[in-house]
Amino acid sequence: MPSPWSRRTFLAGSGAAAVAAGLSAASPASAASSPASTAPPATTAPAATPADAAPDAFDTLRLRWRALTLGAGFDAAAEPYATKLATLGTAARTSLASMAPATGSLWPDQPLSSTASITGSYARLNEMAQAWAQPATGSTADAQMIAAVVEGLDHLYGEVYNENTTPFLPNWWDWQIGSPRLLLDTVTVAYDELSADRTASYLRAVDHFVPDSAVGSYTGTSTGANRVDLCRVIATRGVLGKSAAKLVLARDALSPVFPYVTTGDGLYADGSFVQHTYVAYTGSYGEVQIDGLARLFALLAGSTWAVTDPNRQIILDSVEKAYAPFLYNGLVMDSVSGRAISRGIATADPTRIQGDDHRRGHPLLAHIALLAEGASAAERTRWQGLVKGWIQRDYYSPVLADAKLGIADLARLEAIADSAVTAVPEPVAHRLFPGMDRAVHRRADWAASIGMASKRITYYENGNGENLRGWHTGSGMLSWWGSTYGNGQYSDAFWPTVDPYRLPGTTVSKKALADGAGGAWGAARPDVTWVGGATDGVFAAVGQHLKGLSSTMSARKSWFCLDDTVVCLGAGITSTDGTAVETVVENRNLGATGTHGLAVNGTTQSTALGWSATLAGTTWARITGFGGYVFPGGGGATVKAVREARTGTWAAVNTGGTTDALTRRYLTLWLDHGVNPTNASYAYLVMPGATAAATAARAAATGWLVTLANTAAQQGVSVPSLGFTGINFWSAGTVGGVTASIPACVMIRVSGSTATVCVSEPPRSGASLDITWNRPVSAVTAKDATVTVTGTGASLRLTIAPGTTGATHRATVTLA
Numbered sequence: 001m002p003s004p005w006s007r008r009t010f011l012a013g014s015g016a017a018a019v020a021a022g023l024s025a026a027s028p029a030s031a032a033s034s035p036a037s038t039a040p041p042a043t044t045a046p047a048a049t050p051a052d053a054a055p056d057a058f059d060t061l062r063l064r065w066r067a068l069t070l071g072a073g074f075d076a077a078a079e080p081y082a083t084k085l086a087t088l089g090t091a092a093r094t095s096l097a098s099m100a101p102a103t104g105s106l107w108p109d110q111p112l113s114s115t116a117s118i119t120g121s122y123a124r125l126n127e128m129a130q131a132w133a134q135p136a137t138g139s140t141a142d143a144q145m146i147a148a149v150v151e152g153l154d155h156l157y158g159e160v161y162n163e164n165t166t167p168f169l170p171n172w173w174d175w176q177i178g179s180p181r182l183l184l185d186t187v188t189v190a191y192d193e194l195s196a197d198r199t200a201s202y203l204r205a206v207d208h209f210v211p212d213s214a215v216g217s218y219t220g221t222s223t224g225a226n227r228v229d230l231c232r233v234i235a236t237r238g239v240l241g242k243s244a245a246k247l248v249l250a251r252d253a254l255s256p257v258f259p260y261v262t263t264g265d266g267l268y269a270d271g272s273f274v275q276h277t278y279v280a281y282t283g284s285y286g287e288v289q290i291d292g293l294a295r296l297f298a299l300l301a302g303s304t305w306a307v308t309d310p311n312r313q314i315i316l317d318s319v320e321k322a323y324a325p326f327l328y329n330g331l332v333m334d335s336v337s338g339r340a341i342s343r344g345i346a347t348a349d350p351t352r353i354q355g356d357d358h359r360r361g362h363p364l365l366a367h368i369a370l371l372a373e374g375a376s377a378a379e380r381t382r383w384q385g386l387v388k389g390w391i392q393r394d395y396y397s398p399v400l401a402d403a404k405l406g407i408a409d410l411a412r413l414e415a416i417a418d419s420a421v422t423a424v425p426e427p428v429a430h431r432l433f434p435g436m437d438r439a440v441h442r443r444a445d446w447a448a449s450i451g452m453a454s455k456r457i458t459y460y461e462n463g464n465g466e467n468l469r470g471w472h473t474g475s476g477m478l479s480w481w482g483s484t485y486g487n488g489q490y491s492d493a494f495w496p497t498v499d500p501y502r503l504p505g506t507t508v509s510k511k512a513l514a515d516g517a518g519g520a521w522g523a524a525r526p527d528v529t530w531v532g533g534a535t536d537g538v539f540a541a542v543g544q545h546l547k548g549l550s551s552t553m554s555a556r557k558s559w560f561c562l563d564d565t566v567v568c569l570g571a572g573i574t575s576t577d578g579t580a581v582e583t584v585v586e587n588r589n590l591g592a593t594g595t596h597g598l599a600v601n602g603t604t605q606s607t608a609l610g611w612s613a614t615l616a617g618t619t620w621a622r623i624t625g626f627g628g629y630v631f632p633g634g635g636g637a638t639v640k641a642v643r644e645a646r647t648g649t650w651a652a653v654n655t656g657g658t659t660d661a662l663t664r665r666y667l668t669l670w671l672d673h674g675v676n677p678t679n680a681s682y683a684y685l686v687m688p689g690a691t692a693a694a695t696a697a698r699a700a701a702t703g704w705l706v707t708l709a710n711t712a713a714q715q716g717v718s719v720p721s722l723g724f725t726g727i728n729f730w731s732a733g734t735v736g737g738v739t740a741s742i743p744a745c746v747m748i749r750v751s752g753s754t755a756t757v758c759v760s761e762p763p764r765s766g767a768s769l770d771i772t773w774n775r776p777v778s779a780v781t782a783k784d785a786t787v788t789v790t791g792t793g794a795s796l797r798l799t800i801a802p803g804t805t806g807a808t809h810r811a812t813v814t815l816a
Helices: 016-024 055-070 081-098 115-133 143-159 172-189 196-209 224-240 244-257 285-300 312-326 338-342 357-372 377-393 407-417 692-700
Strands: 273-275 429-433 438-442 446-451 477-482 507-509 531-535 540-547 554-561 566-574 580-591 598-600 612-618 620-623 627-630 637-648 662-675 680-688 706-710 714-719 724-729 733-735 738-740 744-751 754-760 769-773 777-783 787-791 796-800 809-815
Touching: 055 115, 055 172, 055 224, 055 285, 055 407, 081 115, 081 143, 081 407, 115 143, 115 172, 143 172, 143 196, 172 196, 172 224, 196 224, 224 244, 224 273, 224 285, 244 285, 273 285, 285 312, 285 357, 312 357, 312 377, 312 429, 312 438, 357 377, 357 407, 377 407, 429 531, 429 540, 438 540, 438 554, 446 680, 477 566, 477 680, 531 744, 531 754, 540 724, 540 744, 554 714, 554 724, 566 580, 566 706, 566 714, 580 680, 598 637, 612 620, 620 692, 627 692, 637 680, 662 680, 680 692, 680 706, 706 724, 714 733, 724 733, 724 738, 738 744, 744 769, 754 769, 754 796, 777 787, 787 809, 796 809
Parallel strands: none
Antiparallel strands: 429 438, 438 446, 446 477, 507 580, 531 540, 540 554, 554 566, 566 680, 580 662, 598 620, 612 637, 620 627, 627 680, 637 662, 706 714, 714 724, 724 744, 733 738, 738 769, 744 754, 754 809, 769 796, 777 809, 787 796
């Protein structure tokens, strides 16, 4: 089973909050009893040194791993290090004072009958070791502290983590990754304080739980981020045990992680990252994978065991292909963070530091910084520029003040922030990720993401009591942020307080769903294939055939992503659930006290909590401080609105969360399709950051947008001023002079006498696709190898060979 732990919890290095956050997500304790006690032997020969490697080579790697763990080059007396180190010391002394070795536990609140508590106990010892090793903690070089660490390691070895223990449920991850990683990192820090006998004992335990066979085949739980974690365990065990064979095994077992995949776990050529087979996971498991690889590349660089597999370049390329598109102003988008979005404030965390999209994003910045150290000069300069830009722009949650960042990560980021490297500005680009049903639209002053679901990718992931109400996050959720506003939209207690049936951009049945509806670990997937789009890298047409989770509701949804606007169309909205169906135009989190104004057709609405209205004839609306919304077509739309304060708890969405009541204010706009609608439709524009004047002007410019089709068969628009045409063919047919032989997506941009035609086949039917455009063409100036041009002159005909990736195919032509 997948791990209940927040992977970030035990990568951060130091801080009681990190330990507590992981424990809060743990599964209930197993009923199995602890194994019989096994004490470290009184006399054990030191681990043998292989004849083919000099001892100092291993010592060099050990000291390098220690530096990677503890950090280097920081001023312990300067902020933020002084406070972080003092906090580390305080937390370690608290653990020291409460440590009470007894049969079945090392701390009273960590029963060793629970796999999570075993890992949690190792986490506390690791924190204590760091407080002893780091400067300025108040426990630096404290003999009592390090003696307690040694005593604790012995106790855990004797009680539960030894070569005679039979692993028990609930979680394999604790035995093979969580506990051994922390144990080995602690041994690395305290190495000189441990006898060879003790170290050898601990290594035997690791060998027992993580045998070579753990990476013998690239299947099951030994894939993607989990495989990298297993290799990390084997590599550090090899360093500490001076085993060349273990280092060779760890290095070589990384190789299956590198190549692109086309199904299941791993990196895709389009930049997608999937874990648990069906979950878009760049921001969580992907974060773990790039962290582990960056550390292992750095550890082994220049040694006999350096990672030289040429496919290593795929990992380096992923920085800009897979990770950068989802990082915005220091945050990583929730659409690719799976059940981690529900990890807010943990019950066991005395600091009450909330996890959120920014605190998930900051470690990714540090991993990219570390990976850059072993990249080419050009890559290093680009990546450091990206990192510096993200650091500078994260005004909402300043990166260098992140209390959850470990000392080592913080030192790497501060070095870049203080360097002379030029910060890279926000790109103007669009990226489609058909491998995980995601799209990201980037402008100079805002960014947006679209979360979708299909037979290939789940609506949402829940498991181990986490993300219990993320039901509709894959039902077309449109998330967006401004460059200087709205960066806390999903950070400020959004997930425990938002109405989970009214996520922005979604079309949903109001049918009540149980917590965890649809099944755990990505089981909830709709029986649809048409999800995807086409892009030229700047604009895009995106579509989703939506079927509701545990519902009869179905719809066709399209997004046309342009320069200052996302055009949203819906059609074929049908349901027999006996409940209302709604399309949520917006659901803005206004914070604890927000009174942001709402203007509709130029008339200011009430800011009183509890206000609601049915606003007939709405042609435009604007929320002060956020942006505008336009409802095209004669007479506008009937928009419903409510301003409310919503109260919730983290425990309601994650069983490990706190029960403290949190209240946030929301301003919600939606279109009510009624109970049991048949072929209902909608059309609206989202204009992030738009002023009232700009929004009103767009509404008045009735010729700016031409709706070519909005039915369950086809949806399409053109914007003549941009030379843009986008059409989603749910069925074969002709729209706006474009004919598709099978269901497809077509996007055309015309600039002067040049046109770029972008085509994809999202259903991946395996059939050949013919696209005919009724425009005179004089020449084809460029095309992808996958495109065959069979006609010019009166019309252009493109044939796309059968494909399986949903990728965009392009041709550039000269118009006659």
